[in-house]
Amino acid sequence: MIELGGINKVYGTSEASSTVLKDVNLKIKEGEFVAIMGPSGSGKSTLLNILGTLDVPSSGKYTFLDTDVTSLTKDQRSLFRRYLLGFIFQGFNLLKKTTAIDNVEMPLIYLGVKAKERRERAYEALKSVGLENRAEYEPSKLSGGQQQRVAIARAIVTNPKVLIADEPTGNLDTSRSHEIMQILQEFNKNGITIIMVTHEEEIASYASRVLHVRDGILEKEVHNAH
Amino acid sequence: MLINAFLQALREIRRNLMRSLLTAMGIVIGIASVIAMVNIGKGASLSITNSISKLGSNILFLTPGQQHGPGGQSAVAIPFKTKDVDLLRESITALEAISAVESSTMTALYGDQNYQTSIKGIENDYFKIQEFSFHEGRDFTNNELRSGLNSCVLGKTVVDKLFIKGEDPIGKKLRLQKFSCEVVGVLNPKGANTFGMDQDDVILVPLKMFLRRISGNDNVHLIMVKVKENIPLEEATVQISQLIHERRHLKADEEDNFSVRNMSALLDTISQITGMLTIMLGAVAAISLIVGGIGIMNIMLVSVTERTREIGIRMAIGAMPQDILIQFLIEAIVLSGLGGIVGVIFGISITMVVSHFMHFTLIIDPTITIISLLFSMLIGIVFGIIPARKASNMNPIDALRYE
Numbered sequence A: 001m002i003e004l005g006g007i008n009k010v011y012g013t014s015e016a017s018s019t020v021l022k023d024v025n026l027k028i029k030e031g032e033f034v035a036i037m038g039p040s041g042s043g044k045s046t047l048l049n050i051l052g053t054l055d056v057p058s059s060g061k062y063t064f065l066d067t068d069v070t071s072l073t074k075d076q077r078s079l080f081r082r083y084l085l086g087f088i089f090q091g092f093n094l095l096k097k098t099t100a101i102d103n104v105e106m107p108l109i110y111l112g113v114k115a116k117e118r119r120e121r122a123y124e125a126l127k128s129v130g131l132e133n134r135a136e137y138e139p140s141k142l143s144g145g146q147q148q149r150v151a152i153a154r155a156i157v158t159n160p161k162v163l164i165a166d167e168p169t170g171n172l173d174t175s176r177s178h179e180i181m182q183i184l185q186e187f188n189k190n191g192i193t194i195i196m197v198t199h200e201e202e203i204a205s206y207a208s209r210v211l212h213v214r215d216g217i218l219e220k221e222v223h224n225a226h
Numbered sequence B: 001m002l003i004n005a006f007l008q009a010l011r012e013i014r015r016n017l018m019r020s021l022l023t024a025m026g027i028v029i030g031i032a033s034v035i036a037m038v039n040i041g042k043g044a045s046l047s048i049t050n051s052i053s054k055l056g057s058n059i060l061f062l063t064p065g066q067q068h069g070p071g072g073q074s075a076v077a078i079p080f081k082t083k084d085v086d087l088l089r090e091s092i093t094a095l096e097a098i099s100a101v102e103s104s105t106m107t108a109l110y111g112d113q114n115y116q117t118s119i120k121g122i123e124n125d126y127f128k129i130q131e132f133s134f135h136e137g138r139d140f141t142n143n144e145l146r147s148g149l150n151s152c153v154l155g156k157t158v159v160d161k162l163f164i165k166g167e168d169p170i171g172k173k174l175r176l177q178k179f180s181c182e183v184v185g186v187l188n189p190k191g192a193n194t195f196g197m198d199q200d201d202v203i204l205v206p207l208k209m210f211l212r213r214i215s216g217n218d219n220v221h222l223i224m225v226k227v228k229e230n231i232p233l234e235e236a237t238v239q240i241s242q243l244i245h246e247r248r249h250l251k252a253d254e255e256d257n258f259s260v261r262n263m264s265a266l267l268d269t270i271s272q273i274t275g276m277l278t279i280m281l282g283a284v285a286a287i288s289l290i291v292g293g294i295g296i297m298n299i300m301l302v303s304v305t306e307r308t309r310e311i312g313i314r315m316a317i318g319a320m321p322q323d324i325l326i327q328f329l330i331e332a333i334v335l336s337g338l339g340g341i342v343g344v345i346f347g348i349s350i351t352m353v354v355s356h357f358m359h360f361t362l363i364i365d366p367t368i369t370i371i372s373l374l375f376s377m378l379i380g381i382v383f384g385i386i387p388a389r390k391a392s393n394m395n396p397i398d399a400l401r402y403e
């Protein structure tokens, strides 16, 4: 489904430049659960952001199904994310002073879903992460684990093809982390492709495939037995 | 999408209520002054027009000198003489009533009360021209008029100030600086005129007495005439002008050094003055609207910076740059539009208060209300576009990384 060919990412000017990703080649099939690991500063987030079209590569080719993603305009990339992707961030990134259900509804607004259906779908999404009884809570009144579950509900409410998660458990304690991973694994079993960055082996073990990045280079692959 | 952006904007404004209110203040002041200005202006001129038709539009004012626009009195302003008044009365048949009017301000004393008021020397026709009626007593006798005896007629305000309640002023003697006069009549109250002046705050005395005791000469600075009902005002004006023109030995092509005006000419002068005031107030309104607009732009720029992360989240979720643009633009429009609504409410309140105290007809023009509201929203668009563009031009990844 996803294919990266010769992806490079260079920051800075031609004199003082730093190459963050070097000739990354990668194929991800539909329904996979991929974990990306590596030391801090190795380029994991950069790679994930390129996959999520939040960032663009300096060179190389990115194809998604039959679409050449690298040739999309800014507007088209927005639509690509709107219809096909869901995002989960380390810092949850919920809107402040906005109730859980309003946060979950937000992507549906951009999809043009009518208010009533929006409410129903957002409620279902909250239910799928076990938070239907916290629908009217604002993020400040939710625990970290609960906030991340709201964020997951927001990411899956549009039925995306791919979930992009950058250290989704980075701000959570161990037992909360496992809760989150179990939820993600459940969605993966239901057919959503997940690409996740983590630096914890334990978290990566939930994935069906682990990629290692070092100094911008994609290293060996390990296939977990699941 | 638009409805959601609107609801979102309201939510944002409520979140920063104090800041939003202060930001919208410039718009509030600007719109309020426009509304008040236009409505009061209209009410005032309607009142003036009404009172002219009520008071009889058939009244002419003769004054020495020529008025060239507001404030531009010509140099040669030779006063009239009492003989001029007599001549007009005898020769022009179109006149129903005519009276010279000389006025001054003086302090009247009665008992231990004193009160400063306007004192006017007049002839009996004055009561007819001004449509004064008598509460008690009478107008001046021929004898009083001819020999300038010390008698006077009081307006209601003067009676209230000088006499205790229930005391009958008729026959009492007032002291007016160096002379005294006996009260022969009290007028029915008329209230304030169109310009807010109390018409009952007056002491009327025979013209002869005024000239002898106060001015000490025979000069007359105002002649009021009432033209007969069936005679056009222009015709009477021409007749009067010609007579005075000849009497003053002016050449045929020479400009009149006096003027004969009616109330509508007075109205023209007033509207010239109010026109100037309107331009000045309009400038104030324009400046405060621009300042208000800049205030909105400023606060929107702050808001865009504060909410950079939110912009990043929305973009990640699939908002297109134009969605972000619309969201912030609508927020600016709602902010300035709310300022406009509050401004309209203030403006209408000011109009009501001023109209009440100035005795103007209360007019609230719907057109100017709608135009003001639309204009306030236009300000939101004009000054909101830069912050909105700044927001929509952000890169999702940079916006998400923003701390």
Ligand SMILES: Nc1ncnc2c1ncn2[C@@H]1O[C@H](COP(=O)(O)OP(=O)(O)OP(=O)(O)O)[C@@H](O)[C@H]1O
Residues within 6 Å of the ligand: A011, A012, A020, A038, A039, A040, A041, A042, A043, A044, A045, A046, A047, A199
């Ligand atoms: N906007 C930028 N400009 C310049 N350099 C950047 C920029 N963004 C990232 N980098 C650099 O790219 C490199 C990789 O960053 P990246 O965020 O991908 O690392 P990471 O693997 O996610 O690290 P971590 O585990 O700490 O999150 C870092 O050295 C970083 O300094």
Ligand SMILES: [Mg+2]
Residues within 6 Å of the ligand: A044, A045, A046, A166
């Ligand atoms: Mg990272």
